[in-house]
Amino acid sequence: MTEAFDYIIVGAGSAGCVLANRLTADHRNRVLLLEAGGSDARFWITVPIGYGKTFYDRRVNWSYETEIEPGLAGRSSYWPRGKVLGGSSSINAMVYVRGNPADYDDWAAMDCAGWGWSEVEPYFRKMESWRGEPSELRGSNGPLSVSDTSREIHPLCDHYLQAAQEAGLKRNPDYNGASMEGVGPYQITVRDGRRASASQAYLRPAMGRKNLTVVTNALVEKVLIEEQRASGVRYRHGGRVREARANVEVIISAGAVNSPQVLQLSGIGEAEKLRDLGIPPILDAPQVGKNLQDHLGIDYHYRANRPTLNSQLRPWWSQLLLGARYLLTRGGPLALSVNQAGGFVRSDAGRSRPNMQLYFSPLTFDTAPTGTRPVTRVDPYPAFRLGVSPCRPLSRGWLSIRSPDPTDAPEIRPGYLSVEEDVEEMLSGVRLIRRLAAMPGLSEVIAEEMQPGPIVSGDDQLREDIHKRAWSVFHPCGTCRMGSDPSRSVVDPSFRVHGLRGMRVVDASVFPTVTSGNINGPVIMVAERASNMILADRNR
Structure with a gap:
């Protein structure tokens, strides 16, 4: 029997944990959260300096490798990405940076109306629990602990x-x-000597709610689409292929690498490339996987x-x-x-x-x-x-699936330098x-x-x-670019996938341009704002 939910969130990373918390705060919303990795209840995740141990640990890390890069003198680049509750916020260096206010004004000027600094700044204050010198510019009661070191x-x-x-x-x-x-x-996301990941800050407090179902070790094969509307997902779990239905929306929050991968596996991408791989195209969306940026x-x-x-x-x-x-x-x-x-x-x-x-x-x-x-x-x-x-590289790259098999790592070409x-x-x-x-x-x-x-x-x-x-600073983003023009972007400024109903993408992949500094804080801000938009639409 296929179980039905109001919302299905693909990926329990920095964005997915925020969405799961905020959407289930309304008891009317039944939410399924699917995570390809396992639990974050590990000593070397909890201990802040332990990210040196998880940096190459495939039990909690996708451990991607890019293709050979001409700009790196024929070297490939190692890309650690979280495969665990909390996603990359469970294995990153914890440095917290909002970004430059001008970065967001750039977004607003780049076909993303409503995304200027004045619109996003309140969400940074909302999410922060600043543990430093009190300031009216910093949030003090939010879920995410940010510590002065x-x-x-x-x-x-x-x-x-x-x-x-x-x-x-x-x-x-x-x-x-x-x-x-x-x-x-540097300010870091640590609380009382323990890593303050998105899982610890947002997901754990919500896991006792009856309207939230969290499934770990669940690898999504594709989004199910009927008459240009996302109706559910197919995923692997416990040696079986399962399906779940979404009455309202499917939200992809799998990160800058895996979100475009999921879209392409679902038939959303460059139609000719999908046909060559044996995937029937549902939506010709050539911008999926493009606009790849990294520091x-x-x-x-x-x-x-x-x-x-x-x-x-x-x-x-x-x-x-x-x-x-x-x-x-x-x-x-x-x-x-x-x-x-x-x-x-x-x-x-x-x-x-x-x-x-x-x-x-x-x-x-x-x-x-x-x-x-x-x-x-x-x-x-x-x-x-x-x-x-x-802070603001001009080089752009791309990534793409290699086959219809969701276990195959995507082809990643960052275009460095x-x-x-x-x-x-x-x-x-x-x-x-x-x-x-x-x-x-x-x-x-x-x-x-x-x-x-x-x-x-x-x-x-x-x-x-x-x-x-030169080496990656591990801030990939932009592969499902946000914007009003469908010819240049994948989602609109409210995160809806252009050309489809009932489907959004919410994570670093929607960034029009990479923000200055570490991007985990901006990802959480984006998810906070997305939650408000989704709940407002639901209430309407």
Whole structure:
């Protein structure tokens, strides 16, 4: 017997958890939430620094690999994506960034009316529980805990912040407040020493509701569509193929990789390509999978002449002490991200707004075995990383299914550095890193530059190093672009799929352009706003 619900949500990631909570707050709505992964009740998910353990863990991670990228000197790029309750919010670095207000004004100007900063800012306040200096600009009673780490970061971060100010960059105590520009400690989604994922913040509080059904280890094969209306889904669970019906809507929240995959598997995509794969096209929507964007970054590694976090995380006896401290107090380095400080700055005064994100991490793991990122196998010498990523890359890529089999990973082609302006942006970024490292605040703690090393100095050498070493910052988005024009987008500004009824997409895939900084906060904001729209439509 096929069970019926009002709403079916595909994907219990950052967006899906928000939707499940908000939609079931109205007891009239029966909601089915399907997640391809399993439970997030795992020690290394709960412990904030444990994302080093989940980075390659296929039990909770899709562990995607892109195709060979010309812009990366013939390398592929590793893309961790959460396959677990909470999605990527359960395995990410927890850095919380709203984005630049101008990013959203850009959205509004790009065929997304109603998505300017003044419209989205209230949703950031609604979702936040800010654990820092009280501010009327920050939310205080929302589900998502956002913690100020300024009193807990490693002492080496002070040298970075000093150097930044010596270089003319201002100190900003709250880059999510009145202004984004400046350097400071990163705010993270942690509550009382535990990861505050979307699952913990939104889904767990709702799981006791009788009108919410959560099914894990459920792989969606396709959305069922009848007379151009989404009527349900077909999915695999427990060795069987099952179907569920949606009386009101099917909402795809599977992320920037899996949402376009689900659409294409359902016959929604480029018609000719779907026919070639043996999938009958339901809707010719060539924009599905296009407009792929991601932040690309690069790190410079420095050996230090004084203790870094390596000195604490490497020795076995120190690991025991740190573990005991965490278990007893929920404090110490295990309760933090390794990206402890950074900021948003202009690489030159001619910029109208910050165009670079900086990262300072008081540890390195260059000697760790290939394919691992363990928190206990940091390098056996004191060292730190100084990184940069341009905020608004111009390069665009695409992704597509390879076959009708939902277990086949999609073909992912990010198009990194395919626009020359992006190469020059990266070049200005690495020049900024070198300038910071030369300031007294940092130079006094640097024994040597290890990567790429001082021998790499001229612009041509620096560009070559960028192509050889740049890596994804893991912010893919844009593959089901939002917009009013169906020829240029997949969903309208209310998340409805153009050309179909009863179907929406809500997650990072709808971003018209990538926001400045880490995107988990903006994804949750988008889902909060989508929830309001969906409930308003339901009430009408």
